[in-house]
Amino acid sequence: MMTEREEVSGEAKPVDAVDAGKALGWRDLSTESRHPGSLELDTLPTEEVVGLLLEEDRRGLDAALRHRASIAEVAEWVADVLAAGGDLVFAGAGTSGRLGILEAAECPPTFGTDPRRIRALMAGGEDAIFRAKEGAEDRGEDGREAVGTLGPQDILIALSASSVTPFARGALAEARSRGVRTVLLTCAAADGLEHHADRVLALGTGPEVLTGSTRLKAGSATKGVLNAITTAAMVRLGKVFGNLMVDLNPGSAKLVDRALRIIEIAGQVSRREAEHLYGAADKEVKTAIVMARCSLSAEAAREQLQQARGRVREALL
Numbered sequence: 001m002m003t004e005r006e007e008v009s010g011e012a013k014p015v016d017a018v019d020a021g022k023a024l025g026w027r028d029l030s031t032e033s034r035h036p037g038s039l040e041l042d043t044l045p046t047e048e049v050v051g052l053l054l055e056e057d058r059r060g061l062d063a064a065l066r067h068r069a070s071i072a073e074v075a076e077w078v079a080d081v082l083a084a085g086g087d088l089v090f091a092g093a094g095t096s097g098r099l100g101i102l103e104a105a106e107c108p109p110t111f112g113t114d115p116r117r118i119r120a121l122m123a124g125g126e127d128a129i130f131r132a133k134e135g136a137e138d139r140g141e142d143g144r145e146a147v148g149t150l151g152p153q154d155i156l157i158a159l160s161a162s163s164v165t166p167f168a169r170g171a172l173a174e175a176r177s178r179g180v181r182t183v184l185l186t187c188a189a190a191d192g193l194e195h196h197a198d199r200v201l202a203l204g205t206g207p208e209v210l211t212g213s214t215r216l217k218a219g220s221a222t223k224g225v226l227n228a229i230t231t232a233a234m235v236r237l238g239k240v241f242g243n244l245m246v247d248l249n250p251g252s253a254k255l256v257d258r259a260l261r262i263i264e265i266a267g268q269v270s271r272r273e274a275e276h277l278y279g280a281a282d283k284e285v286k287t288a289i290v291m292a293r294c295s296l297s298a299e300a301a302r303e304q305l306q307q308a309r310g311r312v313r314e315a316l317l
Helices: 018-024 048-065 067-082 095-113 142-147 165-176 216-234 251-269 272-282 285-294 298-307
Strands: 005-009 011-013 088-092 118-122 157-160 181-186 197-200
Touching: 011 118, 011 197, 018 165, 048 067, 067 157, 067 181, 067 197, 067 216, 088 095, 088 165, 095 118, 095 216, 118 197, 142 165, 165 181, 181 216, 181 251, 251 272, 251 285, 272 285, 285 298
Parallel strands: 088 118, 088 157, 157 181, 181 197
Antiparallel strands: 005 011
């Protein structure tokens, strides 16, 4: 199988990533094969179609679960990179690219992260987010250019259901040349993938109910893995206390209410006291919790949290 960068005379030689797909043969990709249980899909009752789709989504998540050890390793890499001041970047095309954008967009409100530190690269740019931009995924050079100024302190997670998307391959190749830690998350295994990233998560979700429509089972499995990676990383970074999101950014009425409920529960105080602490802590949920549990001023609570590296549990010891 053609790789993104072949070794020639000891040097890495760039190759057109679309050759990888041609060499493998698109029809040989597991995500492009026909599902034996849906060959007569157009003749099935609607309830059976829905049941088949949901059952296959569950199978996709089961496939992901079999890779939990490797997924956990990637989550720890992400935590280490963010703790050291580096960036987490997702790169993909089509459904995979949109899932990367969704994951990056959800982290700031949930975990209070800087949106510049966790971001996504989409084949075709912003125009391709809401409307398919056919052909954008086939340009490996665009993936290389999109990597921008990433360096050894950062981590890139490329998303490609088929494993051969040129944009994703190009991003990986450029990132590796810059010393960036790299991960390829795919739903289709192929020979030689280990040469494209430091860690390959090949879930092996198999054929789709609707042949080749990887926004279905492959998309659900990919989203599940991304959820697991970012959430587990944030747990390791101390942005969770118990099962409470104590670093959320309360930017809406719903999130303000959630923040107050978290202070009530974790701080072991009444709603009225939670509201007072929330205001005194300048809307910092962690600070309010430590203030409540340790009977401290906001300034003293912040200092105690700083000494505990932002971890509420350690700050309460």
